Amino acid sequence: MSEQENFVVTPDWLQDNLDTPGVTIIDGSWYLPAQNRDPKAEYDAAHIPGAVFFDHEQVVEPSSKLPHTLPSPEDFARIIGTAGIAADDTIIVYDGPGLFTAPRVWWMLRTFGAKDVRILEGGFDNWKAAGRPVTDELTPVAPCVFHVDPHPERIASFEDMMGIVESGERQIADARPAGRFTGKDPEPREGMRSGHMPGAHSLPALSLARDGKLLPADELKAKIESAGLDLEKPVVTSCGSGITAAVLFLALESLGNKDVKLYDGSWSEWGSRSDTPITTAEA
Known part of the structure; x- marks a missing residue:
């Protein structure tokens, strides 16, 4: 519901x-x-x-x-x-x-x-x-x-994300536009590599809203599932700097997923480091 x-x-x-x-x-x-x-x-x-x-x-x-x-x-x-x-x-x-x-x-x-x-x-x-x-x-x-x-359980740290990417214990939903996710478009902030975390799913935040409102529940569910995410399993959301990752958090919670974290450092942290795995493969 x-x-x-x-x-x-x-x-x-x-x-x-x-x-x-x-x-x-x-x-x-x-x-x-x-x-x-x-x-x-x-x-x-x-x-x-x-x-x-x-x-x-x-x-x-x-x-x-x-x-x-x-x-x-x-x-x-x-x-x-x-x-x-x-x-x-x-x-x-x-x-x-x-x-x-x-x-x-x-x-x-x-x-x-x-x-x-x-x-x-x-x-x-x-x-x-x-x-x-x-x-x-x-x-x-x-x-x-x-x-x-x-409520620290709502937050994912860099160390958490390294473990999640390695283990796959939690689904990763990336709110950035698709071009930035695939690395085709550059990041707006200097000094960042392009692409996404291995195993992440592209779910652009702007695709979840219409006229300033979340999509109706049935459409929202279909959009999230079409991105390859299972609403019954834990998720961590990410974006450029932790802003629009919260749109995904809202959408997931509104559909009943209570095991959601937000990676506060998001791509500003992950993409600016030299010790993080990055891919440009479609996911």
């Missing part, structure tokens, strides 16, 4: 609950450099009333040389608590197109103990196009304590 309804809210629901106590809204937008969009500037110009901005470049491990590395539980709790977000809130996350970077925020919050996190169907672009309320007013924030409850 699909569990999508447990992870999303409709625009109608959110509009009806903008002023409901305990409902917290996060603008989790982020864009690739080639998209030429500044998420903070767009947030400042217009956002859903009451939303706070989540900066993907700041909610990271400061000592890491990799992009978007997950911060420590303590640092995450401090940053999120300063933004007035509590673990017991009903937290609604959105991004511009709908299912690009919001799932990463959804995954991070749940990994650190948030109880009820949902993604806005359709994203902010559709929200605006429908004429729903937006504002440029600064959202007042009352800092609070985010009671962190880490």
